[in-house]
Amino acid sequence: MTTTEEPQERVPAKPVDKAQYLVCAVLVLVGAFLIYDAVTLDAGFAKVDPVGPRMFPLAIGVVLVALAIILAIAIPRGSIGEADAGEDVDPNAPGDWRTVGLLVGLFVAVIVLVNPLGWVIMGTLLFAGAATILGSGHYVRNFVIGLVLALVSFYAFYSGLGIPLPAGVLDGIL
Amino acid sequence: MNNLDWLLQGFEQAATPMNLLYAVIGVLLGTAVGVLPGIGPAMTVALLLPITYNVSPSAAFIMFAGIFYGGMYGGSTTSILLNTPGESSSVITAIEGNKMAKAGRAAQALATAAIGSFVAGAIGTALLAAFAPPISRFAVTLGAPSYLAIMLFALVAVTAVLGASKLRGAISLFLGLAIGVVGIDFLTGQPRATFGIPQLSDGIDIVVIAVAIFALGEALWVAAHLRRRPADVIPVGRPWMGRDDWRRSWKPWLRGTAFGFPFGALPAGGAELPTFLSYITEKRLSKHKEEFGRGAIEGVAGPEAANNASAAGTLVPMLSLGLPTNATAAVMLTAFVSYGIQPGPTLFEKEPLLIWTLIASLFIGNLLLLVLNLPLAPLWAKLLRTPRPYLYAGILFFATLGALAVNVQALDLALLLVFGLLGLMMRRFGLPVLPLIIGVILGPRIERQLRQALQLADGNWGGLFTEPVAIVVYVLMAILLLMPLLLKLMHRSEESLLVVEDDRDQVEKAQA
Numbered sequence: 001m002t003t004t005e006e007p008q009e010r011v012p013a014k015p016v017d018k019a020q021y022l023v024c025a026v027l028v029l030v031g032a033f034l035i036y037d038a039v040t041l042d043a044g045f046a047k048v049d050p051v052g053p054r055m056f057p058l059a060i061g062v063v064l065v066a067l068a069i070i071l072a073i074a075i076p077r078g079s080i081g082e083a084d085a086g087e088d089v090d091p092n093a094p095g096d097w098r099t100v101g102l103l104v105g106l107f108v109a110v111i112v113l114v115n116p117l118g119w120v121i122m123g124t125l126l127f128a129g130a131a132t133i134l135g136s137g138h139y140v141r142n143f144v145i146g147l148v149l150a151l152v153s154f155y156a157f158y159s160g161l162g163i164p165l166p167a168g169v170l171d172g173i174l
Numbered sequence: 175m176n177n178l179d180w181l182l183q184g185f186e187q188a189a190t191p192m193n194l195l196y197a198v199i200g201v202l203l204g205t206a207v208g209v210l211p212g213i214g215p216a217m218t219v220a221l222l223l224p225i226t227y228n229v230s231p232s233a234a235f236i237m238f239a240g241i242f243y244g245g246m247y248g249g250s251t252t253s254i255l256l257n258t259p260g261e262s263s264s265v266i267t268a269i270e271g272n273k274m275a276k277a278g279r280a281a282q283a284l285a286t287a288a289i290g291s292f293v294a295g296a297i298g299t300a301l302l303a304a305f306a307p308p309i310s311r312f313a314v315t316l317g318a319p320s321y322l323a324i325m326l327f328a329l330v331a332v333t334a335v336l337g338a339s340k341l342r343g344a345i346s347l348f349l350g351l352a353i354g355v356v357g358i359d360f361l362t363g364q365p366r367a368t369f370g371i372p373q374l375s376d377g378i379d380i381v382v383i384a385v386a387i388f389a390l391g392e393a394l395w396v397a398a399h400l401r402r403r404p405a406d407v408i409p410v411g412r413p414w415m416g417r418d419d420w421r422r423s424w425k426p427w428l429r430g431t432a433f434g435f436p437f438g439a440l441p442a443g444g445a446e447l448p449t450f451l452s453y454i455t456e457k458r459l460s461k462h463k464e465e466f467g468r469g470a471i472e473g474v475a476g477p478e479a480a481n482n483a484s485a486a487g488t489l490v491p492m493l494s495l496g497l498p499t500n501a502t503a504a505v506m507l508t509a510f511v512s513y514g515i516q517p518g519p520t521l522f523e524k525e526p527l528l529i530w531t532l533i534a535s536l537f538i539g540n541l542l543l544l545v546l547n548l549p550l551a552p553l554w555a556k557l558l559r560t561p562r563p564y565l566y567a568g569i570l571f572f573a574t575l576g577a578l579a580v581n582v583q584a585l586d587l588a589l590l591l592v593f594g595l596l597g598l599m600m601r602r603f604g605l606p607v608l609p610l611i612i613g614v615i616l617g618p619r620i621e622r623q624l625r626q627a628l629q630l631a632d633g634n635w636g637g638l639f640t641e642p643v644a645i646v647v648y649v650l651m652a653i654l655l656l657m658p659l660l661l662k663l664m665h666r667s668e669e670s671l672l673v674v675e676d677d678r679d680q681v682e683k684a685q686a
Contacts, residue, residue: 023603026596027345030352037367051625053359056617057366060351067345074341081342081604095398100598103397103570104591110574111587119578127571134397136563145564146571153575161225163579 017080024068031064102133118168123150177307184530188538193236200237201542204244209252209554215245216501217388223381224576231513232531239535243543246485250287250478251554266449270473277469284551285413286423286471287478294431294479295540298486301435303533310494313519318627319638323647325620328497330651331441333609346605350613373585380508382577386590387607389573391597393566413551423475426456430479438487441499445484452476495519504611
């Protein structure tokens with residue numbers, strides 16, 4: 001499949017968005033992994049299956065690496081992806097990556113602790129923490145809303161839908 | 175049984191009191207979530223998927239029908255009252271709709287949007303019921319080579335035609351295909367790209383991917399750029415229209431529907447082009463040209479109808495071929511798979527009752543939407559004032575809940591985070607989301623068709639080009655790929671210039 005980059009406009013001073021090399025890195029990483037994984041597969045069943053299990057991941061991996069190279073060439077020539085706009089998004093404002101980092105940290109904590117501590121505790125902390133990180137200063141209110149959401153969802157999923165969310169340390173109390 | 179009998183059967187299934195209740199819940203939830211800023215129909219459906227896990231498939235589809243139309247309508251409410259459309263398909267509605275709202279005619283704008291959506295939805299669903307069965311009857315006669323060609327066409331169309339940058343579309347598509355590789359190979363049983371984790375051998379749950387890319391990715395992206403000033407919501411009473419509004423609205427509704435449905439049914443149609451075509455048509459035909467740009471009701475009625483009709487149109491390839499052509503359809507197809515229903519041309523044969531129940535539910539959901547939403551509009555407007563920290567904390571909360579509920583394992587949460595970060599990256603660097611989702615869904619099916627087609631042809635690659643339909647589709651694909659090159663050589667089309675102008679307009683407005 002051929003890819004053509006956007007028309008190069010001759011307008012000068014088009015800023016080069018160097019952060020896009022991150023996309024290249026991700027593409028190379030994913031592509032290389034797919035190629036490695038495909039190569040280490042045993043090729044069997046060649047008779048019944050002319051394509052084999054390797055071809056698809058190999059082809060996708062190679063194309064991903066190729067796309068990374070094309071993008072890497074296009075970036076210094078001023079190719080920019082237009083960032084998503086939206087109701088609450090102000091794409092012209094500088095990115096607030098501290099907030100994102102805190103949210104990701106919070107999320108990692110939820111992943112690690114959701115089984116030992118249970119959904120009610122971690123759900124409460126997730127909502128209250130996220131609301132606080134996003135700038136809501138009413139700590140008590142954040143906590144109470146989180147607790148109500150977590151409790152209601154726990155019981156609704158348990159008795160309403162028959163899905164037992166992890167109860168964790170509160171097992172027996174809930 | 176013929177189609178009409180089946181449709182009546184479907185209505186019988188859908189119209190039981192319990193199922194009607196599900197429909198009402200679906201419409202209310204869909205609108206409530208869809209009206210929240212930053213949440214489009216696809217994300218609405220993705221977030222509400224877990225609710226349907228443990229109800230029967232027919233009840234779940236009835237809810238989906240409500241969520242589907244509710245989410246669409248909620249989105250247009252947001253764009254009229256806030257002038258910041260969440261989806262490209264409601265950009266055009268926002269142009270005139272918000273001007274009307276600012277001029278004190280919010281009630282009329284919402285009314286013409288609601289009634290126009292209803293008209294378009296009703297006609298669109300009727301066309302769906304008429305066209306999907308014959309298409310699927312034709313499709314079952316096709317062999318693996320043709321089906322492979324059609325799926326490849328959908329991939330190419332979605333990637334190359336929609337979106338601004340083909341390079342970025344391709345990047346997104348191949349990332350999606352890569353995700354689709356994860357799991358056990360269907361022919362040889364070998365685990366591929368599973369990192370040795372046994373839970374991944376069934377592949378990555380597509381619900382997790384959808385919720386991560388749509389909900390978590392969006393929430394993180396917004397968190398990085400949250401507007402610190404509150405949005406201006408225009409207060410609104412109960413929507414109504416005067417005689418004059420009706421007279422000026424009904425033709426745009428019908429014309430909008432005529433634009434929207436065929437575009438929606440095409441693999442690369444989308445809703446942007448028909449809404450735009452509807453807008454310029456109404457502008458040209460209107461007796462009130464001077465009102466355009468200052469809040470002309472025709473400019474809301476036409477594009478809104480086109481938008482909804484196109485949404486109904488996307489269900490044609492989805493139900494008759496198993497091909498998702500927009501994000502919402504892709505997520506709905508996800509729900510099919512999670513019910514163990516194999517999407518594809520045999521759907522009408524294998525699950526006739528379920529499909530006709532879904533179609534009947536679409537009619538019911540559409541009607542409920544009109545009945546419920548006209549009186550509830552002031553309430554929806556209040557929802558728009560939800561404090562942003564709570565809104566996005568809530569999205570994170572429900573996304574986590576949804577992903578956890580799939581298999582109740584923390585691994586899914588880790589995947590949610592990984593793909594959420596991928597979604598964040600895609601939004602930051604302008605990689606379109608749709609090709610990725612389509613790639614995840616279609617990639618494994620394309621591989622299966624290809625390998626089966628080759629097996630049947632004894633490994634002869636020429637066997638892929640034996641069916642006339644396949645050859646026609648490949649020719650169309652080549653034309654589709656070469657067209658933009660030819661056009662670019664000749665001139666930049668008038669249309670893209672206009673859109674650019676409009677973008678600039680929006681930016682200026684934002685800065686003012």
